[in-house]
Amino acid sequence: MVRHLFLIRRPDHPSMEYTNPELPEGINTSKQNPLKEFAILTLGMVGVLFISLTLLILLVDYFADKIPFDWERSLPVTRFLDSKNSEKLPLYLEQVSQQVIQSLDLPESMTISVHYVNSDTVNAFATLGGHIVLYRGLLEKLGYEDELSMVIAHEVAHIKYRHPILSASHGVVTGLVLSFIGLSSGDGVVSDLLGSVGMATMIKYSRDYEYQADSDAVESLIRIYGHADGAMGLFNIFDSAKGDIGTVEFLSTHPLTKNRITQVGTMIEGRNILNKNDMIPLPQAFKDGLKQP
Amino acid sequence: MIDLIIFLILLALGYGFGRLAESRHYTSIREREKELNVIPAIASRIPPHGRPDFDIHLVTGSVVISIDYFKRFIAGLRNLLGGRISAYETLLDRARREALLRMKAEARDLGAEMVFNIKLETASIHKGRGGSIGSVEVLAYGTAFIPHQTS
Numbered sequence: 001m002v003r004h005l006f007l008i009r010r011p012d013h014p015s016m017e018y019t020n021p022e023l024p025e026g027i028n029t030s031k032q033n034p035l036k037e038f039a040i041l042t043l044g045m046v047g048v049l050f051i052s053l054t055l056l057i058l059l060v061d062y063f064a065d066k067i068p069f070d071w072e073r074s075l076p077v078t079r080f081l082d083s084k085n086s087e088k089l090p091l092y093l094e095q096v097s098q099q100v101i102q103s104l105d106l107p108e109s110m111t112i113s114v115h116y117v118n119s120d121t122v123n124a125f126a127t128l129g130g131h132i133v134l135y136r137g138l139l140e141k142l143g144y145e146d147e148l149s150m151v152i153a154h155e156v157a158h159i160k161y162r163h164p165i166l167s168a169s170h171g172v173v174t175g176l177v178l179s180f181i182g183l184s185s186g187d188g189v190v191s192d193l194l195g196s197v198g199m200a201t202m203i204k205y206s207r208d209y210e211y212q213a214d215s216d217a218v219e220s221l222i223r224i225y226g227h228a229d230g231a232m233g234l235f236n237i238f239d240s241a242k243g244d245i246g247t248v249e250f251l252s253t254h255p256l257t258k259n260r261i262t263q264v265g266t267m268i269e270g271r272n273i274l275n276k277n278d279m280i281p282l283p284q285a286f287k288d289g290l291k292q293p
Numbered sequence: 294m295i296d297l298i299i300f301l302i303l304l305a306l307g308y309g310f311g312r313l314a315e316s317r318h319y320t321s322i323r324e325r326e327k328e329l330n331v332i333p334a335i336a337s338r339i340p341p342h343g344r345p346d347f348d349i350h351l352v353t354g355s356v357v358i359s360i361d362y363f364k365r366f367i368a369g370l371r372n373l374l375g376g377r378i379s380a381y382e383t384l385l386d387r388a389r390r391e392a393l394l395r396m397k398a399e400a401r402d403l404g405a406e407m408v409f410n411i412k413l414e415t416a417s418i419h420k421g422r423g424g425s426i427g428s429v430e431v432l433a434y435g436t437a438f439i440p441h442q443t444s
Contacts, residue, residue, distance in 0.1 A: 035308070
């Protein structure tokens, strides 16, 4: 409907006519469903970021591998650990560690320092410079020497494959890429999402490393004791300690315990190894020593 | 994990309520546009000639509309890739039409016959500051021509 409202006549203008038509809807807006745009943009960004980060990480891994172990050892992390953990390593721990380290065929230049921290934390980790840290909280939960060897062998295997320096370089690369993207997007939510993608890429490697370390640790156990029950024993302890309920593997740095058990199961399957139930209990003196404040 | 769940909930809330608010707003805009169509809003600076029996009066209408979380997220991704930020198109379309409607409503209340020389001003509020939802203000103003009430 077009209505002629009025005419304007001026001496210098022949005539001006004003009408007031109803404007058609949707000229200024897009008719596409926003969910479609959302799906394309999100999946596209996540995919591109994941692929490019993976490629970058592979590239960096190539160089990180070449960093001499001596150089890694001179990093400040050494001094930090020495000052923090003045606790003397119990003799028994020293002996078991030596036995495990020898069974793992480390390169000659690689030296391992085992630290013991008198704290309730249920954890053990390996870090730059060949340092392994064992917490009392975890050791207290162990019942057998086999399980202790499994813990140590797992951490030593991380060092053997240079996992700490690889992870550290992944962190640097991912952090750099994400900070650039974050700066250019200028939006907190988008940077958060992309940050999670970067995190997921990084911890995917972290999980691969866990499997790799598990596999070497199991080999080490078989070499020392003739069987790998210590691995299963340790995983059962993890299982009862926290369980995997409500955890999604792709969001965590460590594989689900049940997946680790499956992997170890496949490894020892078909291998001619000794029967169960001959694990060596931890000496009572060592266990008592742990409880001292 | 928790972060991801919160993020998805916020997205879903933003999408749901954003769409609801938008479709309601559009319905109301269309109704009022029909109603106020009798008052022409003309961008021309040249007033009608030969009809001096008008009072003139400044009329304004302003509105502030916020983007929802879902649209803001899409717009954030668009910032990286470029292209039409369609998420903002409806926001601005609604804001412009609403501002004009409010201006016309004021003109109608004054008994105006038409509004001349209309202008639109746009101002963004929270300019991309991290963590804040973007909103926009549109101000419409013009010169209302009110016939003399004497007769």
